[in-house]
Amino acid sequence: MPETRQKLLEVKDLRVTFGSKRHPFTAVDGVSFDIYKGETFGLVGESGSGKTTIGRAIIRINPVSGGTVTYKGEVISGKVSREVDRRVIQEIQMIFQDPMASLNERAKVDYIVSEGLYAMGKHLSEEERRARVARALSDVGLLPEFASRFPHEFSGGQRQRIGIARSLIMEPEFIIADEPISALDVSIRAQVLNLMSKLQKERGLTYLFIAHDLSVVRFISDRIGVIYKGRLMELAGSEQLFAHPLHPYTRALLSAIPMPDPVGERGKKLVVYDPGRHQYSDTNPPFWEELEPGHFVRGSEAELAEYRGML
Numbered sequence: 064m065p066e067t068r069q070k071l072l073e074v075k076d077l078r079v080t081f082g083s084k085r086h087p088f089t090a091v092d093g094v095s096f097d098i099y100k101g102e103t104f105g106l107v108g109e110s111g112s113g114k115t116t117i118g119r120a121i122i123r124i125n126p127v128s129g130g131t132v133t134y135k136g137e138v139i140s141g142k143v144s145r146e147v148d149r150r151v152i153q154e155i156q157m158i159f160q161d162p163m164a165s166l167n168e169r170a171k172v173d174y175i176v177s178e179g180l181y182a183m184g185k186h187l188s189e190e191e192r193r194a195r196v197a198r199a200l201s202d203v204g205l206l207p208e209f210a211s212r213f214p215h216e217f218s219g220g221q222r223q224r225i226g227i228a229r230s231l232i233m234e235p236e237f238i239i240a241d242e243p244i245s246a247l248d249v250s251i252r253a254q255v256l257n258l259m260s261k262l263q264k265e266r267g268l269t270y271l272f273i274a275h276d277l278s279v280v281r282f283i284s285d286r287i288g289v290i291y292k293g294r295l296m297e298l299a300g301s302e303q304l305f306a307h308p309l310h311p312y313t314r315a316l317l318s319a320i321p322m323p324d325p326v327g328e329r330g331k332k333l334v335v336y337d338p339g340r341h342q343y344s345d346t347n348p349p350f351w352e353e354l355e356p357g358h359f360v361r362g363s364e365a366e367l368a369e370y371r372g373m374l
């Protein structure tokens with residue numbers, strides 16, 4: 064974590080509701096967290112818990128039904144000026160899960176990587192545009208000559224690098240990486256994570272790193288938020304969370320981490336959170352409390368008392 068904690072992003076009481084007025088479905092239910100400049104904030108939870116919806120709400124793809132998103136001290140959710148909209152498009156970029164699906168098959172890499180510049184209405188000379196594509200490709204460890212090829216000519220890892228180059232060309236400050244390695248071969252996942260860490264150090268980038276697997280976010284994240292059914296259940300520094308996982312859902316997610324013994328743990332599935340079994344009441348308005356510095360957890364008064372005893 065950087066020493067001077069400058070708040071870059073503030074998500075406050077965020078709500079996102081889909082469906083109709085008669086049949087609303089709340090995908091994100093009052094989520095609040097801050098992200099500091101230069102840090103990696105991991106957001107973890109099982110499929111359908113609302114992680115992607117939060118990312119998409121931040122970059123203004125999903126409309127926000129309540130709460131606010133503030134970036135560099137300016138509200139960027141809801142109705143904003145064109146100037147703010149342009150800043151969000153340029154400074155906040157998203158990297159997607161499936162590099163096979165997220166790149167336009169019919170376009171050359173050259174176009175794919177520089178597409179964001181067109182969207183921004185940047186009037187660059189052809190020479191400058193090509194130079195920027197070449198630089199973005201080499202920044203992610205790809206040859207500039209790859210610009211004239213099509214996505215299907217590349218492996219999954221290379222395609223994810225193209226996805227990262229497409230973000231970098233915009234010179235972003237904040238990148239939302241939505242499961243950036245889960246569709247990749249296990250053998251190349253570390254390479255993509257290492258590339259992301261290197262780029263972060265070189266450029267002072269800030270990441271929101273979304274994953275369903277705690278073991279993936281553990282080493283890359285400074286702090287981790289655990290999300291369940293659209294609500295933040297626990298938020299703590301990465302080491303803190305692993306040393307003292309308090310919420311039963313966090314503990315359930317942790318138990319799905321593959322252990323060194325491959326025989327004993329083979330086939331172990333994510334333990335589905337069972338409110339009944341864990342005595343967690345979702346009906347009483349739960350409290351969100353900081354039980355030790357930087358370590359927040361949600362629960363009823365009785366549950367919070369129990370968690371205090373676990374520290």
Ligand SMILES: Nc1ncnc2c1ncn2[C@@H]1O[C@H](COP(=O)(O)OP(=O)(O)OP(=O)(O)O)[C@@H](O)[C@H]1O
Binds near residue numbers: 112113116275
């Ligand atoms: N545009 C939409 N319209 C209706 N429902 C949606 C929409 N987008 C997401 N949802 C629903 O909102 C819930 C949260 O989805 P979201 O994709 O944010 O979860 P997630 O935690 O990112 O899961 P995954 O890892 O599977 O993407 C899901 O039940 C999903 O079906």
